[in-house]
Amino acid sequence: MRTVLLLLLCLFMWFKKSVAQPTLNTSDIFYEIFVRSFYDSNGDGIGDLNGITKKLDYLAELGITGIWITPVNPSPSYHKYDVTNYYDIDPEYGTLSDFKNFIIQAHRRNIKVVMDLVLNHTSVKHPWFLASGKNDPLYKDYYIWSSDTGITSKPNWFIAPQDSPILGTKQEKYFGFFSRGMPDLNFDNPKVRDELIKVGEWWLTNTGIDGFRLDAAQHIYESEKPAKNNEWWLQFTDSLKKIKPDVITIGEIWNRKSLVATYLKPLTGAFNFECSWNILRSLIMEKNDSLIENLLETYKIYSKYSNTYMDPVFLSNHDNNRVQSDLKDNIEKAKLAAAIYLTLPGTPFIYYGEELGMRGRKPDELIREPFLWDDQNQDPGETAWETPVYSIPDNVKPLTSQRDDASSMYNHYKKLLDLRKKINALSSSSLKNITTDSAKFLIYYRGQNKDQVIIIHNLSSSVLTLSLSELSHYPLLLYQSKQIKNKSSARLTLFPYSTVILGQK
Incomplete structure (x- = not known):
């Protein structure tokens, strides 16, 4: 009996030790699509949902198993990060029927879909904000208002412009962390929380989407005090898991790893900005600046908060200069950057056009230029909402020119993605x-x-x-x-x- 008890104790200690090790979701390969720039299905020059659906076979052939689409809710801006209606699709991008069909078609190709969900703030044109500005008692506290000059004299506080339909008192200002056009919601108001939980539940229930990329996840409250942020996100994700237990929730948290790690309790994962910075620095310096040691330290810190998490690794996204441009258009260095991050643990997130070597530097519009499908704009689906400056055929070969070129950036990516699936070690967390x-x-x-x-x-x-x-x-x-x-x-x-x-x- 004593021997049996000792054996059981040893098994328990082994099990306890094994589950304490972080398990990274490494099998999927995601692709971020800035919808406006990807593929136009109706000839208006603007990328749309049906355009993405038409190109799902291209993505599947490349090796993509997950898609992150930037916001598609109605919005007055080109980027759609200022929502006016959480329950619909912006007409520029299509309809709810188009969205549902996109999800169905993606799933038929074993491709998951996460959509950008912008909950930190809305547009100043959102009906909630217009009602709040008119002192509607139902919506006044949906946003953060103050007439205390000791507070409102600080940055990010705004008074409604003269021509605004908002009729609040002139002494009052509203808080907008990102801009005047994006007023922050008041998460101390339980009604706001309930409203936003309903939004997430609605998209899961009515569209079959796999999850959400959570914009500005660290700015619900002060970014340096994550406890209140995480309390909200836990409330949000607990509600979503009642509908979809495996819902994907990925936070945008531009911060140091010790703070990012805290979000792994409520969320599936958080983008690994430090890893992208370290890869870029190593390539610019042409020197290994403790990249692997830093990544292992990240895993060690993460494991204190979660045993199972997704570690989204990337080179660039819609908010950063494109990696090709940061590397001074050195295509060999850009290929090496891809070889590094696509052979590390974690879940890769490829920014659309990265597989072509697309270029771009801020301002934001110029890191979101149209995808290059064909030479001399021969493909009718190539978007034309802006005139590109960096990613033009003279600088970047379009896809049709790269497919048959064994040394092209496209084929470099395709080989690496094939390897990631064929070599078991590359899809491990080791x-x-x-x-x-x-x-x-x-x-x-x-x-x-x-x-x-x-x-x-x-x-x-x-x-x-x-x-x-x-x-x-x-x-x-x-x-x-x-x-x-x-x-x-x-x-x-x-x-x-x-x-x-x-x-x-």
Whole structure:
């Protein structure tokens, strides 16, 4: 009996230790679509939902298993991050029927869909805000108003303009963290919380969507005091899980990892901004600046808050300069950036057009330029809502020109995404750093036991030779971005900005 009890105790301790390790969702590959710029189905020059539906086969062929679409709710702006109606689709993008069909067609191709949900604020043209500004007792406290000059003299407080239909007192100002046109909702009002929970529940119930990217998730309350933010998000996600237990909720939290980690209690995951910054810095410096050590430290901190989470890794998105431009249009460095983040743990999020090497620098419109489908605008679905400055055919080859070019950025991405699915180690959560005398190399193990592989990146503009005893145990060449110059049992010579993956027999 004593032996049995000891055995049970050992099993319990082993189980406890195993569940304490974070399990990352690494099997999916997401693709962010700025709807207006992707594909136009009706000839008005504006990308739309039916346009995305028409291009689902392209995304499936690329290897995409999840889509994040930027906001599609009615809005007066081109970007739609200032909502006027949470229960409809902006006519520029289509109808609710179009949206539901898009979800159905995506699911038939085993592609998940998450939509941008903007709950921190609305448009000044939202009926709630117009009623609030008229001192309607039902809606007055839906927003944050104050006549205390000690408060309202600070940034982000606004008085309604002279021509506004808002009839509130002139002494009062409203708070809008992002802009005058985006007044923040008052989450201290239980009615506001109930309204927004109903919004999330409605989209899950009526459209079959898989989840939400939660815009400005850290700004519900003060970003440096996340406890109240997380209390709200827990209330929100607990309600959604009653409808869809596996609902995906990904927070936008531009902050340090110790603060980001706190959001893993209520949310599925939060975008790993630090990882994207560290990858970019390593490539600009051409030096390994403790990238893997920092990532492992992130996992260690995350594990204090969640045993299971999604770690969305990315290079750029609709709010950042495109990675190709940040790397001064060095296509070899951009390919290396892709090889790094697509061989790390986590769930990759590819920004539309990144697979073509699209360029772009702020202002925001210029990092959201039309996707390049064909040469000389031969594809009628190519959007024309703005005149591109960076991503033009003279700078970036359109998709039709890249498909048959084995050395193109498109085929580079496609190979890496295929590898991520074929090599078991790349869809695992296992990561181990390998240090060398040269900071010009970035080297790490992925996977465990017989599945384990070594991934080696040359971060420099020079041909480099690596001497590493561990190489003798990994004789199989699984991938090379460029032809290896020389290889022996413990030595490897790599061309500039190249990647090699080695496996065991």
